Amino acid sequence: MPRLIPTFAAALTLATTAHAQPVPATASATSPDGQIVLTVSTDNDQRAKWSLTNKGKLLVAPSGLGFILTDSVNMTRGWTITGSETRDQDDTWEQPWGERRFVRDHYRELIVHFKQDKDHHERLMNVRFRLFDNGIGFRYEMPAQAAFKTMHIADELTEFSIAPKGTAWWITGGEWNRYEQVYQKTPIDGVATAHTPITMRLDDGTHLAIHEAALVDYSAMWLKREDGQTFRSTLSPSSHEARVTRDLPFNTPWRTMRIAPDAAGLVENDLELNLNEPSKIPDIQAWFKPQKYIGIWWGMIRGDWTWATGPKHGATTARTKQYIDFAAKNGFSGVLVEGWDKGWDGNWFGTGWDFSYTQPTPDFDLKAITAYAAQKHVQLIGHHETGGNIANYEAQLDDAMKLYSGLGVHMVKTGYVADAGGVQAPGDGPNPGPDNVRMEYHDGQRQVEHHLKVVETAAKYHIAIDAHEPVKDTGLRRTYPNWVSREGARGMEYNAWGAFANGPSHEPTLVYTRMLSGPMDFTPGILSLEGHDHVPLASTLAKQLGLYLAIYSPIQMASDFIENLEKHPRELAFIRQVPADWAESHLIAGEVGDYAIFARKDRNSADWYVGGVNDATARTLDLSFDFLDARKSYTATIYKDGEGATYLTDARHKIAYETRVVKKGDKLSLWLAPGGGAAIRLAPGK
Numbered sequence: 001m002p003r004l005i006p007t008f009a010a011a012l013t014l015a016t017t018a019h020a021q022p023v024p025a026t027a028s029a030t031s032p033d034g035q036i037v038l039t040v041s042t043d044n045d046q047r048a049k050w051s052l053t054n055k056g057k058l059l060v061a062p063s064g065l066g067f068i069l070t071d072s073v074n075m076t077r078g079w080t081i082t083g084s085e086t087r088d089q090d091d092t093w094e095q096p097w098g099e100r101r102f103v104r105d106h107y108r109e110l111i112v113h114f115k116q117d118k119d120h121h122e123r124l125m126n127v128r129f130r131l132f133d134n135g136i137g138f139r140y141e142m143p144a145q146a147a148f149k150t151m152h153i154a155d156e157l158t159e160f161s162i163a164p165k166g167t168a169w170w171i172t173g174g175e176w177n178r179y180e181q182v183y184q185k186t187p188i189d190g191v192a193t194a195h196t197p198i199t200m201r202l203d204d205g206t207h208l209a210i211h212e213a214a215l216v217d218y219s220a221m222w223l224k225r226e227d228g229q230t231f232r233s234t235l236s237p238s239s240h241e242a243r244v245t246r247d248l249p250f251n252t253p254w255r256t257m258r259i260a261p262d263a264a265g266l267v268e269n270d271l272e273l274n275l276n277e278p279s280k281i282p283d284i285q286a287w288f289k290p291q292k293y294i295g296i297w298w299g300m301i302r303g304d305w306t307w308a309t310g311p312k313h314g315a316t317t318a319r320t321k322q323y324i325d326f327a328a329k330n331g332f333s334g335v336l337v338e339g340w341d342k343g344w345d346g347n348w349f350g351t352g353w354d355f356s357y358t359q360p361t362p363d364f365d366l367k368a369i370t371a372y373a374a375q376k377h378v379q380l381i382g383h384h385e386t387g388g389n390i391a392n393y394e395a396q397l398d399d400a401m402k403l404y405s406g407l408g409v410h411m412v413k414t415g416y417v418a419d420a421g422g423v424q425a426p427g428d429g430p431n432p433g434p435d436n437v438r439m440e441y442h443d444g445q446r447q448v449e450h451h452l453k454v455v456e457t458a459a460k461y462h463i464a465i466d467a468h469e470p471v472k473d474t475g476l477r478r479t480y481p482n483w484v485s486r487e488g489a490r491g492m493e494y495n496a497w498g499a500f501a502n503g504p505s506h507e508p509t510l511v512y513t514r515m516l517s518g519p520m521d522f523t524p525g526i527l528s529l530e531g532h533d534h535v536p537l538a539s540t541l542a543k544q545l546g547l548y549l550a551i552y553s554p555i556q557m558a559s560d561f562i563e564n565l566e567k568h569p570r571e572l573a574f575i576r577q578v579p580a581d582w583a584e585s586h587l588i589a590g591e592v593g594d595y596a597i598f599a600r601k602d603r604n605s606a607d608w609y610v611g612g613v614n615d616a617t618a619r620t621l622d623l624s625f626d627f628l629d630a631r632k633s634y635t636a637t638i639y640k641d642g643e644g645a646t647y648l649t650d651a652r653h654k655i656a657y658e659t660r661v662v663k664k665g666d667k668l669s670l671w672l673a674p675g676g677g678a679a680i681r682l683a684p685g686k
Contacts, residue, residue, distance in 0.1 A: 091106075357399070508550070
């Protein structure tokens with residue numbers, strides 16, 4: 001029987017020899033295991049399209065590709081596929097720190113070459129697709145060409161038309177509070193405009209997460225629902241007419257979709273990391289070690305102390321030495337101090353012109369404190385709050401990092417506290433100042449450039465960066481492993497400002513949404529379970545320990561006052577022991593938004609740790625220890641919710657302890673309270 005569909009070569013021949021409308025050509029590729037099938041084509045209107053099937057079922061219906069420009073005819077129609085190439089890759093690389101030590105990078109790549117017709121200036125565009133067994137990534141690659149030298153992008157027209165019905169977990173893109181929102185759970189067709197990652201569970205159980213990778217010199221992608229379950233990318237705004245301006249040649253960030261049969265497959269997925277370039281900082285392990293820290297922070301968040309100078313000033317020399325002593329005694333590597341520098345007096349929110357990053361307040365002796373910390377084998381963790389003013393910060397950036405480096409400070413927490421659209425960037429004039437600024441978004445192209453400038457400057461001085469009010473993580477920690485953590489979601493601080501301000505389902509939702517992008521400095525360890533004016537946290541005591549397993553970061557804070565940490569010696573012992581660097585990590589039980597239990601293996605010993613968090617529904621889980629070494633027995637030290645524990649009453653403080661010997665194949669029946677959690681240390685016998 002003759003083939004009715006022309007081959008790729010035949011389609012090209014027909015398109016060039018016939019006077020009728022061109023026959024659309026197609027290119028295709030599969031994931032290494034053959035389960036995911038990509039088709040790239042042009043439709044009858046000569047628009048570039050991509051579609052995807054998974055296990056024989058349509059997953060992404062034909063979805064558009066292209067750009068809107070500010071200064072020329074748009075890159076939407078007039079496309080012809082002129083050729084394509086494929087290649088395979090399968091290798092493994094090592095992380096200097098992370099959720100797992102080794103990462104497999106196994107994919108099939110398809111590069112599709114497009115050309116626009118004469119009415120569209122015969123412009124060229126390549127789209128590079130990489131298909132993994134657990135997802136896909138693709139990016140636009142704009143080669144050097146005669147048609148134009150610079151692209152002024154008004155918006156990007158990448159579509160994701162999700163074919164099956166399902167549920168989505170998401171936060172709104174472009175709102176005043178950036179990423180610091182409670183996640184919404186709606187049908188997929190109930191989403192409006194969303195930040196990424198956006199997580200979906202389809203009615204057949206397939207799990208998806210749409211995000212991006214390698215966000216460099218470009219605006220962040222939000223997803224805007226067009227109609228039904230079709231989403232289109234829209235780029236974070238800019239103070240310029242174009243949201244992105246780039247000289248050719250250049251590549252966009254990767255647009256990514258994780259695809260998994262269950263929640264564990266969604267979480268145990270290194271798609272975005274694999275789409276980033278290898279490390280540019282080969283000596284990172286010589287000067288950054290994953291660590292746990294305490295800090296002068298919770299007192300200001302609760303309102304007991306102030307960042308501003310005065311009788312309640314938190315960052316004093318005496319208090320800092322007290323925290324250094326506690327850190328040294330209890331094995332914490334660092335002490336964060338906020339409010340140490342000049343500029344906190346008055347209204348600094350969204351302004352920041354008075355901040356100095358080299359001059360301490362009169363009651364904070366920076367040199368004496370760093371020397372004292374060094375004697376105790378503890379490091380000061382630096383702090384640079386900008387109030388969203390990068391014009392002021394960039395003018396001082398090199399001097400500030402040089403100062404810290406000379407004092408032995410190797411980690412800095414940065415902050416950009418301002419409303420969305422409230423970042424003050426240097427203006428076009430020669431003298432930046434309050435009357436010469438451009439107002440930018442926290443995730444626009446200018447701020448993306450700024451964060452990378454900070455990370456690169458910090459690396460020059462052997463300093464790691466923990467960014468708060470950041471641009472979202474897109475796997476750049478692979479390329480710049482001194483970018484060790486960031487905030488980018490509602491963290492622990494919200495619990496200080498209102499009863500149950502972060503509800504009990506917040507953390508078990510973060511695991512499957514925000515945490516898919518990368519590490520988060522969530523700041524767990526509020527063992528008092530109290531915020532401002534004794535407002536309660538939506539947490540049990542055991543859940544505070546479970547957070548160290550559920551919310552990954554290579555820097556983990558014990559956030560409570562040191563007096564409260566001392567009141568809970570058994571819990572403090574666990575926090576001291578739990579690592580911040582892992583050889584393996586597995587989600588052994590969990591569902592999106594409901595609960596999440598991990599098993600993680602210490603990178604520096606044979607110990608395993610198990611634990612996680614629960615939502616408002618009490619549940620009993622049967623956990624299997626199949627991940628253990630069959631040749632060994634392990635002593636399990638268990639911290640779990642006590643009988644009757646619940647986040648709703650004072651019973652949130654109830655905790656139970658148990659010790660037993662377990663081995664591979666054993667099971668543990670574990671009860672999780674409403675708002676509860678658990679933590680287990682598994683130490684092999686000698």
